[in-house]
Amino acid sequence: MTVGDLGEFGVVNRITARLPQGAAVMLGPGDDAAVMSAPDGRVVVSTDLLLEGRHFRRDWSGGYDVGRKAAAQNLADVAAMGATPTSIVVGLGIPADLPLDWLDALTDGFRDECATVGASVAGGDVTRCDLVVLGVTALGDLHGRAPVLRSGARPGQVVAVAGRLGYAAAGWALLEAGVPADGPALREAVAGHRRPCPPYAMGPVAAGLGATAMLDVSDGLLQDLGHIAEASGVRVELDPEAFAVGEPVAAAAKELGADPLEWVLTGGEDHALAAVFPADVSLPASWQVVGRVSEGEGVVVRGREVGRRGWDHFR
Amino acid sequence: MTVGDLGEFGVVNRITARLPQGAAVMLGPGDDAAVMSAPDGRVVVSTDLLLEGRHFRRDWSGGYDVGRKAAAQNLADVAAMGATPTSIVVGLGIPADLPLDWLDALTDGFRDECATVGASVAGGDVTRCDLVVLGVTALGDLHGRAPVLRSGARPGQVVAVAGRLGYAAAGWALLEAGVPADGPALREAVAGHRRPCPPYAMGPVAAGLGATAMLDVSDGLLQDLGHIAEASGVRVELDPEAFAVGEPVAAAAKELGADPLEWVLTGGEDHALAAVFPADVSLPASWQVVGRVSEGEGVVVRGREVGRRGWDHFR
Structure with missing residues (x-):
């Protein structure tokens, strides 16, 4: 079975069925947008684009590895501000002939990498593309602390x-x-x-x-x-x-x-x-x-x- | 001049120099992540992937139009929850031979569409890709209101x-x-x-x-x-x-x-x-x-x- 056999809405349903939602997710996948809790009154946000052939190769990495890596790359950006990641949203470009097994593994990779920090995959978008393209955005919470920037280093430290x-x-x-x-x-x-x-x-x-x-x-x-x-x-x-x-x-x-x-x-x-x-x-x-x-x-x-x-x- | 002449960091600097930051942006482009104000204690988030050849054609649409359309698509998702968009972040895949004029126009399109709702382009990521690929994520604020979902319609309305x-x-x-x-x-x-x-x-x-x-x-x-x-x-x-x-x-x-x-x-x-x-x-x-x-x-x-x-x- 491939992505093309299932169609867009079948694919979306298949993905979201595999994604549990944590407490910070006030509204998960299925509407125009997700709603996340931001108790701090601020939200940390980072985005990255990952492209097949440039950031990963499907003959070198399985779907599960690609999902974990794509999530990790963005969750790490949030952590590097001193924040705790709460969620990611994923723009997913995939070929019609992509096997559903690969898609399931990708989804599970996103889910499991997020789970290591207590975050959720709160939403996304699926479109057809000749290559696998992943646009991943991570959100995080600062728990009242100032973000740690790149500009604060001083001589002697x-x-x-x-x-x-x-x-x-x-x-x-x-x-x-x-x-x-x-x-x-x-x-x-x-x-x-x-x-x-x-x-x-x-x-x-x-x-x-x-x-x-x-x-x-x-x-x-x-x-x-x-x-x-x-x-x-x-x-x-x-x-x-x-x-x-x-x-x-x-x-x-x-x-x-x-x-x-x-x-x-x-x-x-x-x-x-x-x-x-x-x-x-x-x-x-x-x-x-x-x-x-x-x-x-x-x-x-x-x-x-x-x-x-x-x-x-x-x- | 093309994107390849400038290199990755030159491109990033060129883009960010064109982007004013609104009051809701507590930390804009240039660090691992942006920090947005979320006074409501919740944040609305929506993401979409736009691909050259599928969502737009460079021979039919200029960079400015593509930027406005890509921003609009995501800002509209936030508005459809009853929220006010505050910012977008953009994962940008572009070919090395992309003319800088086109990139500037794209950036201005993102900026101007955001400006129509008082939002800012608060961050992003640039990577090389044979096609123009845009991963756009919009954030928004609910001003204390409940989000308007798809599930609340009742007979007689x-x-x-x-x-x-x-x-x-x-x-x-x-x-x-x-x-x-x-x-x-x-x-x-x-x-x-x-x-x-x-x-x-x-x-x-x-x-x-x-x-x-x-x-x-x-x-x-x-x-x-x-x-x-x-x-x-x-x-x-x-x-x-x-x-x-x-x-x-x-x-x-x-x-x-x-x-x-x-x-x-x-x-x-x-x-x-x-x-x-x-x-x-x-x-x-x-x-x-x-x-x-x-x-x-x-x-x-x-x-x-x-x-x-x-x-x-x-x-």
């Missing part, structure tokens, strides 16, 4: 990261090289490309600990910290020896003869959180101090100036 | 419409037939395809007048009223003589030998509002009573049962 770095890049490199993922470490790297694991809870935790700047690492740590450096008018200095290179990243680098630190510093799509804290902060174990903020501009790795290596969609 | 019907379908038919739009009436029909004029303010007005059900007409009046009939468990009876056929629709029908009422009843994309009111309602002139609600199911036109004619994306 420390830079820390929470979550994985380099996994998605290592997994992508393995898939691109056609290297079979033998053994748990390589399999975990490939899984890291298919499905990021952002440390969502660390966003509000960082805000509570007084983080002065934060973002999620989507284009590569060096490039993304460059945004903090620019917005804050400071220099970010990283200590390359402070990074704990994950075993999957190290194994993939060994397999391909690559430099694992390159993936850690420039690989995107893991959606780790990078934040700046006051120097006297006491951080929980999920956060790893990797550098400090100084006067100046740009991002340097142990005294060496580096370019803004990372992903540019048009270069 | 009246059905009314505000805004244009059949214009977009007539314009599309003229473009498809390659008929030159000579004269103001035909030009207005073609403009109706390129740029809908939803009666946004009538959404909150209808809610204030006690509307029991409402939606915006995106797939055709008969099909969309079918959603109200189904959600409310009622029959909708329309009086075909109650419809004032617009001069542009009549002129296009004459030119093409078509039935203008067919476009009025089944044409989509004008984003008129259709609502159900208590029988004793006193409606302002923008609303036109076109039928009534009775026991039963489905939509009938003067006693004749009609199918759910309208747009299905997969049929």
Whole structure:
């Protein structure tokens, strides 16, 4: 059975039947719009477009992985403001010959990634497209706190990261090289490309600990910290020896003869959180101090100036 | 100059420089997420995906028209809940060879359509795509009122419409037939395809007048009223003589030998509002009573049962 066999309204009904609605959803799918609770009097909103062939390949990732990744990418943006995600809405472009099994898996991926943070898929739109196109928008609640921007970093403060770095890049490199993922470490790297694991809870935790700047690492740590450096008018200095290179990243680098630190510093799509804290902060174990903020501009790795290596969609 | 000449961050800066931010935007473009004011404690959210070749053609519509239409489609969904739109966020997929003039016009179209309701383009995402793809999400505020759903229509109540019907379908038919739009009436029909004029303010007005059900007409009046009939468990009876056929629709029908009422009843994309009111309602002139609600199911036109004619994306 394919999407075309079911028709638009059949597809919509099939999707919504798989989606439980949490308490923050005052009106879920089925009307012109959803209504979400926003008890804080403010709402955090972030949107991203994911395209087959550019952000994922259907021969490399199943529907479930794509759904989890698409949701994760947006939920991480909300967490990076120090907020708790409450819901996503999804604009879905799909081919008529898309198997219903793939659509069901995609839906379940969205649902399950949202469930990890207590959020719901509160609404959406389905249209026909030759490629799978996902327009995902996430909403979140700040619980009375100020949002953590990119512009608050000050000289003397420390830079820390929470979550994985380099996994998605290592997994992508393995898939691109056609290297079979033998053994748990390589399999975990490939899984890291298919499905990021952002440390969502660390966003509000960082805000509570007084983080002065934060973002999620989507284009590569060096490039993304460059945004903090620019917005804050400071220099970010990283200590390359402070990074704990994950075993999957190290194994993939060994397999391909690559430099694992390159993936850690420039690989995107893991959606780790990078934040700046006051120097006297006491951080929980999920956060790893990797550098400090100084006067100046740009991002340097142990005294060496580096370019803004990372992903540019048009270069 | 094209998008590719500028690169991703240049494009983002160019877009955001053209976008003023209204008072409801607490944090606009440039961070991981935007922060919107939601004084009501609830937020209305609706999302749609618009694709080149399916929802618009670049040889038939300029960037400015596409931006206005894409914004209108989502702002109308928010108005159809009885809410006031506050902002949109846009996921934008564009080819590297897209001229910057077209991108500027698109941005201005989004900006100007939002400005008609006092809303802002509060954020977005840009990615490369072979086609122009727009993922638009609109947010809105209910000002303390209950949202107007599709499920509240009751027998004995009246059905009314505000805004244009059949214009977009007539314009599309003229473009498809390659008929030159000579004269103001035909030009207005073609403009109706390129740029809908939803009666946004009538959404909150209808809610204030006690509307029991409402939606915006995106797939055709008969099909969309079918959603109200189904959600409310009622029959909708329309009086075909109650419809004032617009001069542009009549002129296009004459030119093409078509039935203008067919476009009025089944044409989509004008984003008129259709609502159900208590029988004793006193409606302002923008609303036109076109039928009534009775026991039963489905939509009938003067006693004749009609199918759910309208747009299905997969049929």
